[in-house]
Amino acid sequence: MKNRDQWQSKMGFVLAAAGSAIGLGAIWKFPYMAGTNGGSVFLLLFIISTLGIGLPILLAEFVIGRKGQRDAVSSIKRLAPGKQWQGIGWLGVMISLIILSFYSVVGGWIISYLVRSISMSFEGTGEDFYNRLFETVISNPFEALIGQAIFLLLTIWIVSGGIKGGIERANKWMMPLLFIFFIILAVRSITLDGAIEGLKFLFVPDWSYLTWSTALSALGQAFFTLSVGSAAMMTYASYLSAEQKLGQSALSVSLMNIVISILAGIVIFPAVFSLGFSPNEGPGLVFIILPAVFDQIVFGSFFLIIFFILLLFATLTSSMSMLEIAVAIGIREKYENRKKAAWLIGLITFVIGIPSALSFGILSDVSIAGYSIFDFADMITSKIGMPIGAFLVAIFAGYVLKKQDLQNELNPQVLATWRILIRYIVPIAIAFIFIQGLASL
Numbered sequence: 333m334k335n336r337d338q339w340q341s342k343m344g345f346v347l348a349a350a351g352s353a354i355g356l357g358a359i360w361k362f363p364y365m366a367g368t369n370g371g372s373v374f375l376l377l378f379i380i381s382t383l384g385i386g387l388p389i390l391l392a393e394f395v396i397g398r399k400g401q402r403d404a405v406s407s408i409k410r411l412a413p414g415k416q417w418q419g420i421g422w423l424g425v426m427i428s429l430i431i432l433s434f435y436s437v438v439g440g441w442i443i444s445y446l447v448r449s450i451s452m453s454f455e456g457t458g459e460d461f462y463n464r465l466f467e468t469v470i471s472n473p474f475e476a477l478i479g480q481a482i483f484l485l486l487t488i489w490i491v492s493g494g495i496k497g498g499i500e501r502a503n504k505w506m507m508p509l510l511f512i513f514f515i516i517l518a519v520r521s522i523t524l525d526g527a528i529e530g531l532k533f534l535f536v537p538d539w540s541y542l543t544w545s546t547a548l549s550a551l552g553q554a555f556f557t558l559s560v561g562s563a564a565m566m567t568y569a570s571y572l573s574a575e576q577k578l579g580q581s582a583l584s585v586s587l588m589n590i591v592i593s594i595l596a597g598i599v600i601f602p603a604v605f606s607l608g609f610s611p612n613e614g615p616g617l618v619f620i621i622l623p624a625v626f627d628q629i630v631f632g633s634f635f636l637i638i639f640f641i642l643l644l645f646a647t648l649t650s651s652m653s654m655l656e657i658a659v660a661i662g663i664r665e666k667y668e669n670r671k672k673a674a675w676l677i678g679l680i681t682f683v684i685g686i687p688s689a690l691s692f693g694i695l696s697d698v699s700i701a702g703y704s705i706f707d708f709a710d711m712i713t714s715k716i717g718m719p720i721g722a723f724l725v726a727i728f729a730g731y732v733l734k735k736q737d738l739q740n741e742l743n744p745q746v747l748a749t750w751r752i753l754i755r756y757i758v759p760i761a762i763a764f765i766f767i768q769g770l771a772s773l
């Protein structure tokens with residue numbers, strides 16, 4: 333029987349965890365959530381939630397995964413035998429597959445944009461043109477479904493290859509390249525005429541947006557970008573050996589996430605205000621604005637192609653971590669079944685995602701509790717599923733795991749601070765924001 337995989341190097345794990353974290357959450361979702369939730373206040377609450385609540389939970393997931401050395405469900409079972417805590421793992425599977433079902437729709441849009449940018453169908457400029465282009469891409473049922481299917485096929489293909497071959501190698505150079513791109517774009521965006529309005533929107537607080545509903549959105553956003561509450565990070569950490577410094581890894585992943593989110597904001601909002609768009613475009617924001625920014629750069633249409641390739645890659649490093657959770661559980665008895673499991677679970681996800689893919693076109697009239705199908709899938713995962721998952725992780729790590737068991741996992745100072753946070757501050761904060769936020773949805 334084949335053995336379980338292990339990450340090849342310390343850097344390999346940090347990059348993979350960062351790869352899972354950094355994806356559409358920071359680049360696509362952050363700007364549009366900030367755009368519809370008052371910009372600066374959302375950013376502030378997002379940073380507080382990431383460092384104060386998300387980071388301790390991320391560390392908890394790392395600890396559980398590495399101590400467990402198994403898939404999310406078996407790891408928890410092993411750490412708390414005979415109890416029902418492994419439900420956290422199953423909840424994670426559900427959440428991650430629902431996320432993947434709509435995440436792959438957006439992945440499909442990226443593929444559409446990539447193909448269109450290569451075939452030079454970006455002839456035209458101005459607000460109207462970019463809005464119409466996005467409309468065309470998302471509303472055509474064939475384009476949406478084919479894009480989603482190709483994206484899932486790529487995800488399945490990578491996950492079938494196992495962690496060493498697929499994930500680790502590619503992570504090493506694509507992420508830094510994407511980062512450099514973002515810096516260049518940010519510089520271009522803030523040197524546009526009238527860019528200052530966008531920076532004000534992002535950095536000068538308008539306190540009227542300080543509400544429980546914004547707080548819950550920001551908390552959900554922090555969990556979404558950190559991939560916590562979905563068992564993804566637990567699964568990744570289970571491929572770790574004992575030497576890795578978990579505290580440091582968790583902190584760097586959290587900081588990278590914040591930096592990329594802010595950078596995405598600095599790229600998008602100055603351009604929004606300077607080029608006459610509106611910040612509350614919703615899910616289309618990045619797709620509408622980015623091509624417009626590239627339009628302002630020399631060789632823009634060429635760089636746009638490279639950018640979409642990098643974005644596709646960042647998205648795939650996240651989607652593969654979502655699929656990996658269920659695959660790891662599926663193959664716990666037989667590691668050689670990785671390929672079959674990836675295909676089967678990928679196919680199920682595609683089917684679950686069809687209504688989301690069509691919800692911008694032929695199913696656009698269908699609404700659930702006032703949300704479109706796509707928004708509903710996003711809402712129940714980010715605002716309900718992940719907060720519940722994260723809360724349970726906090727309780728499990730804070731009260732079920734014994735202090736003695738954690739001494740080998742974390743150094744004494746980190747352990748002391750983390751334990752106070754995870755036992756008291758984190759669960760109370762989540763419960764409070766969750767209840768207040770849901771009441772005001």
Ligand code: PHE
Pocket residue numbers: 352353354355356357358428431556557558559560562564650651653654
């Ligand atoms: N963190 C990913 C992103 O920001 C999304 C994700 C959620 C990945 C849950 C894995 C699990 O794009």
